[in-house]
Structures are given as structure tokens and as C-alpha cells.
Amino acid sequence: MNAPMTESLSITDLSREFDVTTRAIRFYEDEGLLHPRRQGRNRVYSNRDRVRLKLILRGKRLGFTLSEIAEIISLYHSEPGESAQLDYFIEKIRERRRQLLQQKDDIEVTLTELDAIERQCRERLASLKQ
Amino acid sequence: MNAPMTESLSITDLSREFDVTTRAIRFYEDEGLLHPRRQGRNRVYSNRDRVRLKLILRGKRLGFTLSEIAEIISLYHSEPGESAQLDYFIEKIRERRRQLLQQKDDIEVTLTELDAIERQCRERLASLKQ
DNA sequence: TCGACAATTGACGTTTACGTAAACGTCAAT
DNA sequence: ATTGACGTTTACGTAAACGTCAATTGTCGA
Known part of the structure; x- marks a missing residue:
């Protein structure tokens, strides 16, 4: 063993x-x-x-592609020396953040829409069951 | 206007x-x-x-595929008659919701990680600038 | 030692989501 | 009359992300 x-x-x-x-x-x-x-x-x-x-x-x-994921992971493991590189990294990070916040917003909107649809389904179900 | x-x-x-x-x-x-x-x-x-x-x-x-999107949109526009169909729809809706909540969680985690990385970058930048 | 089973490396196939011409019609302006 | 912008269809190309198969090579328990 x-x-x-x-x-x-x-x-x-x-x-x-x-x-x-x-x-x-x-x-x-x-x-x-x-x-x-x-x-x-x-x-x-x-x-x-x-x-x-x-x-x-x-x-x-x-929903990221593999190369985007590679980029993200490289952010995690990067030990950047130069100041210019650091600026670049920070810009990358902000880009990701914008993307993620947009997704979060999309999710919120979709969730409330799904709620509305489900409620309609339930009402319809109730009206069928009487 | x-x-x-x-x-x-x-x-x-x-x-x-x-x-x-x-x-x-x-x-x-x-x-x-x-x-x-x-x-x-x-x-x-x-x-x-x-x-x-x-x-x-x-x-x-x-990050949904087009056929998944088609399914979602069909949820929006569906005029379901039968009770069994309604149950099916509600199940679909819950599936989507689970997926979206998972994504939301993924986003939260990633965002805090990005915050940490950016903070490290900033500290490194500051130490370089002295 | 044998055979089942896990793992490996190609190599080719497949699906998704379009891009990229080619070849043409329509209409307004020059 | 020609140019340019915008529209159409048909058809082939492509990058990403694997799946699938084949051939081969250990590895382990009975």
C-alpha cells in the first residue's frame, strides 16, 4: 500500500x-x-x-475559452517583475472584472424573468386543477 | 424625445x-x-x-449554447396546455436556476480572487516605485 | 503466467458558431 | 453609366473542445 x-x-x-x-x-x-x-x-x-x-x-x-482560462491562471501564478507588466496585469484583471460583473447582471435579470415564468406556470397549473 | x-x-x-x-x-x-x-x-x-x-x-x-438559448426562449413564449407539460417546464426552469446560481457563486469566488491578485500587484508596484 | 484492466499516444471525426468569399439584385447618388 | 451601400443565397473554411477508435504498453491479482 x-x-x-x-x-x-x-x-x-x-x-x-x-x-x-x-x-x-x-x-x-x-x-x-x-x-x-x-x-x-x-x-x-x-x-x-x-x-x-x-x-x-x-x-x-x-463560459471562458481555454486560452482565456490559461490567461487567468497565469495571473494567479505570475511573479511579474516589471512595472509595465504589472500595469498590464492590472488592466487584464479589470477587464475580467467588468466581464464578470456584466455576467452577474445578466444572471440577475434572467433569474427574475424565470421567476415570473414559473409563477405564471403555477397559476396556470392551479387553474387547471380545480 | x-x-x-x-x-x-x-x-x-x-x-x-x-x-x-x-x-x-x-x-x-x-x-x-x-x-x-x-x-x-x-x-x-x-x-x-x-x-x-x-x-x-x-x-x-x-455561456449558453444556441440550442440552450432556444430552449430558454421557448420557455418565455410557451403557451403550455397540459399539466404534465407544465411540470416539465417548471423542472426546466429550476434546472436553469440552479445553473445560474452556480455561475453566480463562481463569479463571486473569482471576483474576490481577482481582488486579492490586484492588491498584490499594487503592493508590488508600490515597492518598485520607491 | 495469464488475462483483465488501466493508461498511453497518435490520428481522425464531430459539433458549435460563425467567417469568408463568390455571385448576384436594388436603388440612390454622382 | 457607374459607383457604392446594402441586401440576398449558396457554399466552403475554421477554431475550439473535445469524442472515438486503434494499437500498444505496463501492472496486478488469481
Whole structure:
């Protein structure tokens, strides 16, 4: 039995935990979003890799493309030296924030609309049941 | 202050107002998301069409596929007769709501993370400027 | 040692959401 | 008469994000 001290996960572990195919996980690696270490040919995922995958999937749920997600993750892990680079990063961050706030607004609007529709359905249901 | 409630818009009117290509608008029609009336061969868009396009674009910003958007819009315009259909609709609505709430949560998390990153950038910037 | 099973690497296929011409009609202005 | 803006259809192209299959290679329990 392997000592579970070191958090090492197989590709199927990850695929099961997050309900994605192993093919997708390998694809993310091809696209440079994941860099698991290897034991021979096999991929071994650390907890950091797991967190990165979580970030990827969250980005997907938000409708970002993989390259956008790559950009976002690079923001997380960037250790930028130059001042100009920092300005650029901050601008990127603000862009994302604008996008996310727009989405939040879209969601609010859609939710209230859905509420209205459901209420109408319920009324119609009630009137059918008498 | 009479905003022209012009009931008839051209395809370029729409494309300019919402900053989408005419190609995209025609594509949405091909996919059954829009049904403008015709004057001869030319498409003429009513204000209802305009609202539908707005819904489509909002759906896109939320990361939905066109067929998902079609489903959502069909919820808006459905005149369901049967009780079973109504139950089905309500279930659909709840599904959407779950999805949107998940997205909202994702956004909150990402926003606070972005805040943290920007703060770090600012600190780094400040320390560089001395 | 055998066979089941997991994992790997290509390579090609598929869906979505349009882009990009090509080739043409219409009408107003120059 | 020509140009330009705007419109049309048909058709092929493409980038993204995987799915699917094939061939192969360990790996482990009975």
C-alpha cells in the first residue's frame, strides 16, 4: 500500500471527482493548462494540479475559452517583475472584472424573468386543477 | 424625445445596435432563433425580434449554447396546455436556476480572487516605485 | 503466467458558431 | 453609366473542445 501522505492522484481519480473524461484532462495538458509529473509514462497529479483543474472547470462554467482560462491562471501564478507588466496585469484583471460583473447582471435579470415564468406556470397549473 | 418605436428595422440596424455581424443574425435565423418577416427577399425585424436578439446575446454572455438559448426562449413564449407539460417546464426552469446560481457563486469566488491578485500587484508596484 | 484492466499516444471525426468569399439584385447618388 | 451601400443565397473554411477508435504498453491479482 502506498503511503497516502503525498497527495498523488491518478487521472481517473480526477476524472471521477470532477466528472470529466480522462481525454479532456489530457487535452488540457496538451493546451498547457496542466503539467502533472510522470511516473514512467503515467501521469501523477498533485493537489496543486487538482486545484488547477478546479480553476479550469470553474472558468468553463463561466463560459471562458481555454486560452482565456490559461490567461487567468497565469495571473494567479505570475511573479511579474516589471512595472509595465504589472500595469498590464492590472488592466487584464479589470477587464475580467467588468466581464464578470456584466455576467452577474445578466444572471440577475434572467433569474427574475424565470421567476415570473414559473409563477405564471403555477397559476396556470392551479387553474387547471380545480 | 420621441424615440422612434419603429416597428421595422433592417438587418444592419440590428447589427449596429448590438454590435454583431449580419452573418451572425442570419445564422440565428437558420438555427430557428429568429423569424423576421420579409419584404420581398429582404428581412424586416420588428421590436419583438429585437428583444429576442437581446435575449440571445444575453444567453451567449452567460455561456449558453444556441440550442440552450432556444430552449430558454421557448420557455418565455410557451403557451403550455397540459399539466404534465407544465411540470416539465417548471423542472426546466429550476434546472436553469440552479445553473445560474452556480455561475453566480463562481463569479463571486473569482471576483474576490481577482481582488486579492490586484492588491498584490499594487503592493508590488508600490515597492518598485520607491 | 495469464488475462483483465488501466493508461498511453497518435490520428481522425464531430459539433458549435460563425467567417469568408463568390455571385448576384436594388436603388440612390454622382 | 457607374459607383457604392446594402441586401440576398449558396457554399466552403475554421477554431475550439473535445469524442472515438486503434494499437500498444505496463501492472496486478488469481
